[in-house]
Amino acid sequence: MAKKAEEVKPGAPAWTATFGDLMNLLLCFFVLLFSMSTMDAAKFEEVAASFSSAFGIFSGGEMAIGQGALIGDGVSQLTELSSYITSMGLAQSGDDSDSEEAAVGDMEQAELLEAAEEEQLEASQELAEQIEKALEEEQIQNDVDLNxxxxxxxxxIQGSILFDSGKTYLKEDAIPVIDKLGQVLETYAGGTIEIEGHTDNVPMTSGGKYSNNDELSSGRALSVFYYLVENTNLDPANLIHTGRGEYSPIADNSTDEGRARNRRVEIKIYNPLSSSY
Structure with missing residues (x-):
């Protein structure tokens, strides 16, 4: 008996269905990649025009982009085209997003710093108004400049009020001023107080106790510090004394009036919002 012919099933082979599914997945993958990228429309049109000219669809390929940098060699230019699109699209999108985020971050930081600065300035202004009123009540507003x-x-406080020329001992006439100033500090200074001594640029005379203006300014700041520690309830841990010598003038040292202004003691009362409080 003759063998029965093997029945052939109609339709395409089974592997084609798997291959078709794979192609669909790849298509969806590349569509998603493209949708997440940002591409400059004008540059893409230029690339498309150059690419088309390379295959002879349009004339004038040499004049497209970069004097034929992407054209003229046909298929051999595809690698350069891919690199160009990548740098123009995906890479550019990443750079743009990073730069935008950085710009937004810088803007937010600048706004926060500006707001903090304004808040600190308001705190100093409020404290200054209170101290100014206290100086007027103590009747020493003419002896103390406020800023x-x-x-x-x-x-x-001008040096002529506090000290004799070349000396660091407080004058007797200065004691009432320092006493009243100490009461103001006790009331309104809850944190750091910095006492700075300043001089003019006239060299010290030889044979004196202090050999230069640095030592003189430090000695004067220290004298005020010692007096406040001994005669007030201020915490010595909050008091800083420094000598600045002639290096921070507020007036012209070439005139008598300017040198007199430069010989001074500054007391800085840091507000509660200050980083040095």
């Missing part, structure tokens, strides 16, 4: 920054309120 303020975002960090502190500054009280300046």
């Amino acid at each position: 303020y920054t975002s960090q502190y309120v500054q009280l300046t």
Whole structure:
């Protein structure tokens, strides 16, 4: 008996279905990649025009981009085209997003710093108004100059009120002023107080106790520090004394009036919002 012919099933082979599914997945994958990229439309049109010219669809391929940098060699230019699109699209999208995030971050940081600066300045202004009123009540407003920054309120006393020329001992006439000033500090200075001594640029005479203006300014700041520690309830741990010598003038040292202004003691009262409080 003759063998029965093997029945052939109609339709395409089974592997084609798997291959078709794989192609669909790859298509979806590349569509997703493309949708997440950002591509400059104008540059893409230029690339498309150059690419088309390379295959002879349009004329004038040499004049497209970079004097034929992407054209003229046909298929051999595909690698350069891919690199160009990558740098123009995906890479550019990443750079743009990073730069935008950095710009937004810098802007937010600048706004926060500006807001903090304004808040600190308001705190100093409020403290300055209170101290100014207290100086008027103590009737020493003519002996003490008041100024303020975002960090502190500054009280300046001329050296001629506090010391004799070339000396660091407080004058007898200065004691009432320092006593009243100490009461103001006890009331309104809850944190750091910095005492700075300043001089003019006239060299010290030979044979004196102090050989230069640095030592003189430090000695004067220290004299005020010692007096406040011994005669007030201020915490010595909050008091800083420094000598600045002739290096921070506020007036012209070439005139008598300017040198007199430069010989001074500054007391800086840091406000509660200051980093040095």
